[in-house]
Amino acid sequence: MSSPASRPASGAEPTRRERQREATYAEIVESALGLLREGEDLSLRAVAQRMGMTAPALYRYVASYSELVDLVALRIDQDATRRFAAAAETVPASDPAARLVLAITEFRTWAMTSPREFSLVFAHPVAEPGCRPGEPLTAAASAELFTTMLHDVWRANRFPVPAVEDLPEVVRQAVLDPAIPGPQHHLPVEERGFGWVAMQGWAQLYGVVALEVFGHVDVRLLASGELFLSTLGRFAPQLGLGADVERLVGLARARIAAA
Amino acid sequence: MSSPASRPASGAEPTRRERQREATYAEIVESALGLLREGEDLSLRAVAQRMGMTAPALYRYVASYSELVDLVALRIDQDATRRFAAAAETVPASDPAARLVLAITEFRTWAMTSPREFSLVFAHPVAEPGCRPGEPLTAAASAELFTTMLHDVWRANRFPVPAVEDLPEVVRQAVLDPAIPGPQHHLPVEERGFGWVAMQGWAQLYGVVALEVFGHVDVRLLASGELFLSTLGRFAPQLGLGADVERLVGLARARIAAA
DNA sequence: CACACGAGTGAACGGCGTTCACGGTAAACG
């Protein structure tokens, strides 16, 4: 059954074989990404062929096709998150609202230009038979980034968040023990209401982007991104950014136009 | 290439062969639905076997596997829409807001209990390689239903909608010539701003439901539906239902608890 | 009656995920 590769844990330098193995892992994911980028189907055989190997050999590294997909999805999420962060960096840290807006605008642009990658990461697990909702995806780097950036906004302007004790029971529990890593863990208990606002914001963002990517929006509206922008404009005031809405939406519009 | 079945258009009664053919069509879709319901994989061979036929025979009815999927998705959308409408009917037509809320709550419940059907209809086209965003899906019965119900709310309370001339250029064009059939077509031009509100509302609803179905929400929050309810509560005021929010959210909460 | 056409079949092709028995090569050990 070959347990998931006996990593040296914290042992000293990795041995030759281990380095080799790690390199092959990387090449597998890289090849898979290449396939996706070129519009090819993602399959074990195709990945193997790209590496000059045969499909069964890949089973020394992944237990199944779906594990390969998970691996790739994880990597896509990480790469994309780096890209979102880079978009935010184009503006000084003293303007956290602008950074947040640029990052989520980049999220939308990325999703529109890489729909297959997007759906792999964000709409993947449900297509297979015999799966129930629940069990959140591992790919959460982007969610953590957005939460952190929203947290920066909150640190700057302390927009109002619901009191923990006013939240419904289940929500309170979820907020007090967040499933996704991030800055919420370090918040004092009284301020954990922030997490609830973050979830709602994420739902808004994800919703409009998914709707656009999956083709449920009038084609003529897609390029302009007006639906996305209006969602942005509607949510910003809840983040204490009411006075800044026009500037922020303008920022997002400019970035969309530039893409 | 056998154009898509030479229907008798508006000709008198259908001939024997045509009735037979129509029945087979129906049985194909029915068998496919059965497979989905039972958690089996959807495949031409499986559908054929279920009907006591062989796979190649299906090519007399559908041109390809993906056309079968489209057919099934269309049917799922229709069935589900009937279900949403039935949920609305449990409350008098004099209370359009309650009807709308019950319908979309049923939409969420349906999506959560039939995730594969949901993703077939609402997250389908992007997974295949070589497809660009755009070209909206045919499955739009549910969208039309929700728009109509929102329109009923608007007729009752005339909540404010943006003036057509205030809308961005592309939005105005889309609103003046809607892609989805519905009551907007019969609206006087000055009132077409309603369509923009409808799209935004649909984006909200779709977003939170998709997020939940695709497992990007804390498991503990799923059953209660609090994220959905809070989205509802946040959007209702924009529909001139500010005074009614508690009642409407209560209605939705009760229906979720009952399911 | 003869004809044409529609529906359905079986065989086949290439591709897929996956399993398995087998070789070779590099590391690990005495």
Add this chain to the structure above:
DNA sequence: CGTTTACCGTGAACGCCGTTCACTCGTGTG
């Protein structure tokens, strides 16, 4: 040093898939 062991990769095979093609019925039409 030699030997053992563990790992990496192969080729063949299985059963599934979508799809094509030549073929056979049986029915409806002229």
